[in-house]
Amino acid sequence: MALPLNPTRLVVDVLVPMPVNRPYTYLILEGAVLQRGDMVSVSVQKRTVIGVVWAEPYPLDPQPQTLRLKTVEHTFEGVRLPEISLEFMKWVAAYTLTPLGTILRMVISLRKTLEPIAPQVVYGMSSCDVLQKPSTARQKVIALFEADPQLKSRQELIHRAGVTSAVVKKMIEMGQLIAHEKSTIDSLWKFETIPLSADQTAAAHHICETLHQSEFHTMLLDGVTGSGKTEVYFEAIAEACKQGKQVLVLLPEIALSAQWLSRFTQRFNVKPEVWHSEISPAKRQKLWHAVLTGQARVVVGARSALFLPYANLGLIVVDEEHEASFKQEKGVIYNARDMAVARAHLGQIPIVLVTATPSLETLMNCESGRYERLHLPDRHGGALLPQIEVIDMRQIQRQRSEPQTWLSPQLRKAIAETTARREQAMLYLNRRGYAPLTLCRSCGERLACPSCTSWLVMHRHNERLMCHHCGHTVSFPQQCPKCEAPDTLVPCGPGIERLYEEVKILFPHLSVEMMASDTMTSSQKINMVIEAMHAGQIDILIGTQMMAKGYHFPGLTLVGVVDADLGLSGGDLRASERTYQLLHQVAGRAGRAEQPGQVMLQTYMPEHPVLAALVSGDRDQFLELESSNRKALNLPPYGRLAALIVSGTEMTLVEKIARTLARHAPRGEGIEVFGPAPAALARVRGRYRWRLLLKTTRNHRIQSIISAWLASFKIPSTARVQVDIDPYSFW
DNA sequence: AGCACGCCGACT
DNA sequence: GTCGGCGTGCTC
Numbered sequence: 019m020a021l022p023l024n025p026t027r028l029v030v031d032v033l034v035p036m037p038v039n040r041p042y043t044y045l046i047l048e049g050a051v052l053q054r055g056d057m058v059s060v061s062v063q064k065r066t067v068i069g070v071v072w073a074e075p076y077p078l079d080p081q082p083q084t085l086r087l088k089t090v091e092h093t094f095e096g097v098r099l100p101e102i103s104l105e106f107m108k109w110v111a112a113y114t115l116t117p118l119g120t121i122l123r124m125v126i127s128l129r130k131t132l133e134p135i136a137p138q139v140v141y142g143m144s145s146c147d148v149l150q151k152p153s154t155a156r157q158k159v160i161a162l163f164e165a166d167p168q169l170k171s172r173q174e175l176i177h178r179a180g181v182t183s184a185v186v187k188k189m190i191e192m193g194q195l196i197a198h199e200k201s202t203i204d205s206l207w208k209f210e211t212i213p214l215s216a217d218q219t220a221a222a223h224h225i226c227e228t229l230h231q232s233e234f235h236t237m238l239l240d241g242v243t244g245s246g247k248t249e250v251y252f253e254a255i256a257e258a259c260k261q262g263k264q265v266l267v268l269l270p271e272i273a274l275s276a277q278w279l280s281r282f283t284q285r286f287n288v289k290p291e292v293w294h295s296e297i298s299p300a301k302r303q304k305l306w307h308a309v310l311t312g313q314a315r316v317v318v319g320a321r322s323a324l325f326l327p328y329a330n331l332g333l334i335v336v337d338e339e340h341e342a343s344f345k346q347e348k349g350v351i352y353n354a355r356d357m358a359v360a361r362a363h364l365g366q367i368p369i370v371l372v373t374a375t376p377s378l379e380t381l382m383n384c385e386s387g388r389y390e391r392l393h394l395p396d397r398h399g400g401a402l403l404p405q406i407e408v409i410d411m412r413q414i415q416r417q418r419s420e421p422q423t424w425l426s427p428q429l430r431k432a433i434a435e436t437t438a439r440r441e442q443a444m445l446y447l448n449r450r451g452y453a454p455l456t457l458c459r460s461c462g463e464r465l466a467c468p469s470c471t472s473w474l475v476m477h478r479h480n481e482r483l484m485c486h487h488c489g490h491t492v493s494f495p496q497q498c499p500k501c502e503a504p505d506t507l508v509p510c511g512p513g514i515e516r517l518y519e520e521v522k523i524l525f526p527h528l529s530v531e532m533m534a535s536d537t538m539t540s541s542q543k544i545n546m547v548i549e550a551m552h553a554g555q556i557d558i559l560i561g562t563q564m565m566a567k568g569y570h571f572p573g574l575t576l577v578g579v580v581d582a583d584l585g586l587s588g589g590d591l592r593a594s595e596r597t598y599q600l601l602h603q604v605a606g607r608a609g610r611a612e613q614p615g616q617v618m619l620q621t622y623m624p625e626h627p628v629l630a631a632l633v634s635g636d637r638d639q640f641l642e643l644e645s646s647n648r649k650a651l652n653l654p655p656y657g658r659l660a661a662l663i664v665s666g667t668e669m670t671l672v673e674k675i676a677r678t679l680a681r682h683a684p685r686g687e688g689i690e691v692f693g694p695a696p697a698a699l700a701r702v703r704g705r706y707r708w709r710l711l712l713k714t715t716r717n718h719r720i721q722s723i724i725s726a727w728l729a730s731f732k733i734p735s736t737a738r739v740q741v742d743i744d745p746y747s748f749w
Numbered sequence: 750a751g752c753a754c755g756c757c758g759a760c761t
Numbered sequence: 762g763t764c765g766g767c768g769t770g771c772t773c
Contacts, residue, residue, distance in 0.1 A: 035750085036751080037750060041773085042772075045773095060773080062751090062752095063751070063772055064751090064752070064753090065751070065772095085773055086773080734768095734769090735768080736769090
């Protein structure tokens, strides 16, 4: 039944956080004033959800309505997403081929609770602590303070209110003494320029100049490990803050950057706002609103920090620009680095990409003049670059009687010599657990995950087998699950736990520590290892990828890469690039202080260009070779790629849809479709997966091609087709 | 995403 | 005859 028509009634279009691509229309409550960006609650089916006003209110069409319109339930005064957030959501939706409502869902789910809160005065020394209801003692302080807002001396306030200094300090932290605290906060920040090298100063000045222009500009800050890139962009942060703008620093794997945080605090005297997936819901809520009101000045975070509703963003820094972990692979699939450039463009602000090993995409953008390259040539403080040598593992003869070993005699000798000099060694093996594969000596059974196409990895620390794709674990079986023979299961290949075992046997008198995500579950545990390493209490540190990033150990002079070939296999288009970046980074751990470093790479393919480039130190020659390979094959960054992943619980249906997709494949000059093929990891969490790959030349808009392709026939809702624009993973 | 509607098998 | 399985499709 149509509602009674009232020509004076207004309606408004509201975007709801569901996978739909357009807003819905709601009647406006009598007297309510709404604007684009306002957060409102509306009913969808039987549920109440938070939505965002997408278009200014307009009069209800007097024509008879076919839809029974509902009414906006609540409005939340002052909670209005900035126009640029809305534009950014729209842009990301179009680029990633994700429904607009799904993007909104991601943006508002960053608040964790769906309860909107009223805007609050949020000030804090570092964290955005929200006003709390004051206690009697605090009320006394507030009364005094309100009577005399000029009361600047904390000492006097304490004395006259008769409270402890802790009470006043806490109140300042909690923003209960706003005027007082505002001046305190401003005085806490330390903005003056610290001494920098000539190169650093030049780069910093250049970035700061672009901040004054207030226009979109992308810069690559390119310099080897230890060249002082962080200090350079810290100066740009200081400048942006002085101009009253917000700054976003994107870092990969934020949990690991305790060292980064302490450098920031040392430079600025205050902590930045830290955003990552594991902060508490309360903190999340507060910080989300502090970003919205502009009170959060510097936000440092992982990928999702990009989608916070910045009121006044003036600068973006993407540190470790080349890192693959900026690519979000679950839910909305996007590359935070690329989206950050788009966000900077929308906001007409500068963005700085920072790395020692630029990605090919970024280098190409520099060559074409879209990005500006700022180069920091020298290692700051004159530390020597490490000597890199390759150990050809094909030459290593092993006695049959000898127990299995993963360390060549050369590397063992180097470890012994290094530790004898009271210096530290690090062994790098990017493989968690004890052994990547376990098989039965009697029947040949290989222990695999029941719901994925992958082997179960033996973990000694908890005596379990684990699937590294879905997390499925079982306790280690006493007998073969297939032939039931007892004691026939043998580990194959090394993981870091097994390497640890060997090192303990070789060097029983030395202190050996292991570092992998399995045991380093909290930043506290990580910090303990880092501190022990700094204090020289660890002789040999064994670790996976988590150890490769950004730690500085002055006593570390030897890095051994146990299997440099890991990662080079597997048909991934970025395999070489990524391995180069990772090994380069690992190698950069050695010899940061006055001692020169030594790096040994164990390999079965010493002639591989990646290893040759590492040894010769000729990064640019390697990049040129890699780049010409990509160009010849029209691969990114020279061509565009998108993957379609068909998944579902029914194997035959998934295959059928994949084949139908292939039959409807787009055709044309510069368009190629590969597949379908079962995904390399054909089954994950019980879902079957098939893949197709679309490759086009750069003149095509790959999103339009895919939209037309998917619209060309009906896909049954029992299966799902995911689109991955610019894929990094080819599983 | 969630929720309802709908069309076929085992139950009070 | 109904309860409930989850396949299909819509949500202002």
